[in-house]
Amino acid sequence: MSSETHTPHPPAAGASAAGGAPSDPGGAPPAEDSAGHRPGLWRDASLSTVLAGFIAVVVSYSGPLVIVLAAASAGHLTTGQTSSWVWAISIGSGLTCVGLSLRTRMPVITAWSTPGAALLVTSLGAYSYGEAVGAFLVTGVVITLVGLTGVFGRLMRHVPSAVVSAMLAGILFSFGTGVFTSLTSAPYIGGAVLVAYLLGKRMFPRYAVLAALAAGVVAAAATSRLHVHLDGVGLATPVLTTPHFSVASLIGIAVPLTLATLGSQNAPGIGVLTAAGYRPDDRLLIGSTGLVSTLLAPFGSHAINLAAITAAICTGPEAHQDTRRRYVAGVSCGAFYLLIGLFGSTLVVLFAGLPKELIAATAGVALFGALASGLTGAMTEEKDREAALITFLATASGITLHGIGSAFWGLLFGMVTHLVLTRLRRPAPAA
Numbered sequence: 001m002s003s004e005t006h007t008p009h010p011p012a013a014g015a016s017a018a019g020g021a022p023s024d025p026g027g028a029p030p031a032e033d034s035a036g037h038r039p040g041l042w043r044d045a046s047l048s049t050v051l052a053g054f055i056a057v058v059v060s061y062s063g064p065l066v067i068v069l070a071a072a073s074a075g076h077l078t079t080g081q082t083s084s085w086v087w088a089i090s091i092g093s094g095l096t097c098v099g100l101s102l103r104t105r106m107p108v109i110t111a112w113s114t115p116g117a118a119l120l121v122t123s124l125g126a127y128s129y130g131e132a133v134g135a136f137l138v139t140g141v142v143i144t145l146v147g148l149t150g151v152f153g154r155l156m157r158h159v160p161s162a163v164v165s166a167m168l169a170g171i172l173f174s175f176g177t178g179v180f181t182s183l184t185s186a187p188y189i190g191g192a193v194l195v196a197y198l199l200g201k202r203m204f205p206r207y208a209v210l211a212a213l214a215a216g217v218v219a220a221a222a223t224s225r226l227h228v229h230l231d232g233v234g235l236a237t238p239v240l241t242t243p244h245f246s247v248a249s250l251i252g253i254a255v256p257l258t259l260a261t262l263g264s265q266n267a268p269g270i271g272v273l274t275a276a277g278y279r280p281d282d283r284l285l286i287g288s289t290g291l292v293s294t295l296l297a298p299f300g301s302h303a304i305n306l307a308a309i310t311a312a313i314c315t316g317p318e319a320h321q322d323t324r325r326r327y328v329a330g331v332s333c334g335a336f337y338l339l340i341g342l343f344g345s346t347l348v349v350l351f352a353g354l355p356k357e358l359i360a361a362t363a364g365v366a367l368f369g370a371l372a373s374g375l376t377g378a379m380t381e382e383k384d385r386e387a388a389l390i391t392f393l394a395t396a397s398g399i400t401l402h403g404i405g406s407a408f409w410g411l412l413f414g415m416v417t418h419l420v421l422t423r424l425r426r427p428a429p430a431a
Contacts, residue, residue, distance in 0.1 A: 041102070044325040045332075051390040052319035053332025056310035058210060060093075060111050064366060066359045067175070075124030075132065082240035085300030090341025092296045092304040096289050097334025106278045107319065107330040109269075109311035110289055113303035114370065115260040118171050120302060121251070122398055123405035127249045134243035135253035136302045140294030142258050143266075143303070147286030152262065161383035163391050163414040164263040170395025170410050171260065172371040179364035186357035194221035195359035197368075209366045215360040228353030235342055238299045252315065256407035261303045262286075264370070269306025276315035277323060278298030311370065387418035 068089065072082040089112035100108035108283060124132055146152050182190035197213030200208030220226040220364050273280040293304045313319070314329035378388035391414030399406045 001270055003007060004228060007176065013203075015168065015291055018324060033156065036281060041174070041331065045328045046320060046325065049314075049320050049328035050331040050332045052173075052314045052326075052390070053334075054331070054336055055207075055331045056109055056307075056313045057336040057340065059207075059310050059313070060307075064112065064114040066363045066366075067114060067121065068112065070359060070363060071120035071124050074121050075129060077129060078340060080237065080239050081129065081241070085302075087236035087238055087341050088296040088299040088301035089304065090302050090337050092292045094334040096292050097330050097337060098147075100285060100288060101327045101330030101334065101336075103413065104281070104284070104385065105324065105327045106273060106280065106328040107311070107314040107328075107333075108273070108280075109286060109307040109314050109330055109333055110304055111265075111307040111310060112301070113257070113261045113265050113305050114367070115168050115171055115264045116257045116303045118175060118367070119256055119405070119407050120262060122171075122174070123252055123400075123407070126400060127246070127253065128244065130242055131246050131249035132245035132253060132302075133241045133300070134245040135249045135257065136297040136300075137243050137294060138245070138250055138295050139256045139257045139261070139303055140290055140292075140301075142254070142289055142290075143261060144290030144294055146262065147288075147290050148283055150283050152266070152282055157409075159415065160381070160384050160387065160418055161233060161263075162378050162381050162388040162420060163411065164259060165374045166388035166391035166412050166414060167256070167395050168260060168264045169371055169374030169378055170392045171256075172367045172374060173392075173396040174398070175360075175364045175367045175373050177364075178360040182357040182361045182364075184309055185354060186220075186223070186225065188223050189216055189219045189225065189355060189357050190361045192216055192357065194384055197365040209362070212365050212386030213358075213362050215303050216362055217354070220355050222359050225355040225358075226353065234346055236346075240298050241300070243298060251408055252405045256405070256411060257303060259411065261305045264374075265303075265305040267309065268308035272308050272311045273306075278315070302382050368421060383422060384418060386421055387414045389413055390417045 033162045065086070068085060069082065072085060077085070093110050093112060096110040100106075100110070120132070127135075179190065179194060182193075193216040197208050197212035200211035204211070217226065266282075266289075270280050270282055270285070289306065291302045293301055296304070310333075314333060315326060319326045319329040334403060375392075378392060379385055391410045393410075394413045395406050395410030397406055399409060401409060
């Protein structure tokens with residue numbers, strides 16, 4: 001996944017076979033187009049690219065944000081700390097989207113680590129908030145160093161992809177089952193979310209999560225379970241938290257958060273850009289997102305990383321037929337992130353009035369795709385299935401030993417199993 005290895009890419013749609021300038025989505029933008037004008041943001045902008053960026057932001061806030069709020073609730077954070085967390089991840093995502101898209105002329109879409117937020121739902125309550133912020137800070141520093149030094153690809157090769165996928169699936173497992181446990185206490189809400197999601201996947205897959213959230217809100221209102229009271233629209237106020245460092249929090253939060261962010265978010269994010277014909281520089285992209293994560297960690301940002309699902313919205317032909325103009329979708333996405341981030345406190349109050357069953361069901365369906373990918377990746381390689389299975393079961397069990405959460409133990413047990421079954425196996429005798 002090093003930036004030195006480039007993948008051939010197709011010419012931009014609409015380029016003339018004779019005399020037309022081919023697209024170079026991985027390099028610098030052309031100095032002039034066929035009309036002699038230098039490309040610029042306003043000249044390259046179009047309704048489709050702006051709309052693609054907007055849809056990516058809507059998808060991010062209609063699903064993954066509720067996981068962040070669930071983690072904040074599990075960690076017993078105050079309203080101010082939660083608002084600051086939303087502000088930090090929104091501003092971080094916005095700055096990196098705008099900056100990296102303008103710098104690379106590629107639709108670089110970033111977001112907060114959804115598997116990381118899911119990890120915090122089960123582990124944040126075991127540590128003080130200062131310890132968690134310290135773990136966020138260490139995670140950002142490690143990701144920055146891994147990105148800038150170019151060792152990302154080499155580092156991930158030491159951990160079997162099946163084990164990483166199994167850890168991700170184990171982290172997300174409880175969210176998937178939460179869709180169905182919500183049917184016990186709020187059958188109309190949980191049922192509406194599930195049915196709307198399935199119908200949405202059939203008719204308009206890109207907006208299935210948004211449809212599920214909308215249906216759940218309607219069902220909650222119809223059953224008098226919706227208690228949203230907005231006294232006014234207020235700007236978010238960042239809350240600076242002094243980081244504290246402990247061995248338990250570094251092992252229980254920083255280690256699995258780093259691996260989940262690098263393996264489950266940055267790696268697919270690089271893959272989406274490559275599949276769209278771009279040549280992403282992993283040193284620049286991962287190093288930059290890691291640096292922003294580090295700077296915003298004291299305000300609550302757990303991890304900023306490359307997006308995959310929402311990135312696909314902005315890197316495809318639906319954003320624009322010309323690959324050289326799709327970077328505007330990344331700038332648009334970042335601008336909407338920044339706008340929404342400024343009103344983080346309003347978002348917290350809005351989502352605080354939603355019933356817990358609605359949040360659980362919506363978060364569950366929003367993570368169906370990631371959970372399915374994790375399970376598929378875990379079972380792909382036959383030689384790693386036992387290690388992946390043990391990783392998944394240990395992680396999904398939710399065990400906490402010596403103050404360290406299940407994600408780390410699942411990873412540890414999985415790696416030990418992998419070493420025993422593969423590295424320590426005696427070679428077959430020669431014939």
